[in-house]
Amino acid sequence: MDIFQSIKERRSYRSYLGKPVEEEKLHTILEAGQWAPSVMNLQPWKFFVIKSQDVKSQLKAACYETLQKIYQASGWKWVNKFSLEFLTEAPIIIVVAGDPKKTGADQFLPGRGMGYAFSCCAAVQNMHLAAYALGLGTLWFTLYETDRVKELLNIPAELDVVSMIVLGYPTEPAALIKRKPLEEMVTVIG
Ligand SMILES: Cc1cc2nc3c(=O)[nH]c(=O)nc-3n(C[C@H](O)[C@H](O)[C@H](O)COP(=O)(O)O)c2cc1C
Structure with a gap:
């Protein structure tokens, strides 16, 4: 698929079929993340690929609790109704965590020091586009509490969870x- 088609047509999917993602496709998607630009080429990211249904269920339960906290703080009605079933429907969740120490020269400038997170987001977007080009659907998901995710997945303390990518075959065309x-x-x- 042409890169411009992937950029323009990629959408967020919030409902997935149980159909597994082929290993070759997963590999190609992870490679797309690997080849993202990063500050000073530090490649500050780690990709945690969750396939276990049990781990996804635990993650979903934790995120439902997080949603309640967001609802209590915001009062936003949609938050209370937001379904997180896609966290167990989708066969794969890729958690992207970055190392804040690998942030490059911007750490010496006031109010900066986000280079590691920007780099991780470049990897995340590469993976979204690659997945779409391979006929898959994704969702960029951030409604989680970093410490709970780290505890659940045994992610090293020094890393920051920058994003999750929900990955699978969507049930229907995107809105x-x-x-x-x-x-x-x-x-x-x-
Ligand atoms: C940084 C970032 C965080 C996001 N977090 C969430 C999220 O937690 N839950 C969700 O359903 N969508 C999330 N999204 C997806 C956006 O809602 C979506 O990209 C936007 O509405 C545009 O729709 P499209 O992706 O279909 O073009 C996030 C997107 C970005 C870039």
Whole structure:
């Protein structure tokens, strides 16, 4: 698939079939993450591939508790109704964790030091696009508490959980979603 088609057509999926993801496809997706740019080429990421149904169930239970905390803090009604069933429906969840020490020269600038997280997000987006190009669906998921995820998955204390990628074959086409006009986003200087 053409890269521009993947960029424009990729959508977020929140409902998945039980159908397994082929190992070759998973490998290609992880390689797409591997080849992302990173600050000083430090490659600050680790990819934890969750396949165990039991671990996904525990993760889902923890995230439902997190949702309640968000609901209590925000009062947002949609949060209370938000279904997390995709966390056990999808055959794979890739947890991307980054090392805040591997953040490059921006750590010496005030208010910066996020290079490791930006690098991880580059890897995450590469994996989303690769998955779509391979006929799979994904969701960029962040409604979790870092410490609980780390405890559940035995992720080393020094790492920060930057994102989860829910991965699988979606049940239905994604919802139609729009973007703001380009003119609202672009300022040409000069
Ligand atoms: C940093 C980031 C965090 C996100 N976290 C969540 C999330 O926790 N749950 C969710 O359902 N979608 C999450 N999304 C997906 C967005 O809701 C989605 O990308 C956006 O609505 C645009 O839709 P599209 O991906 O289908 O184009 C996240 C996206 C990004 C970039």
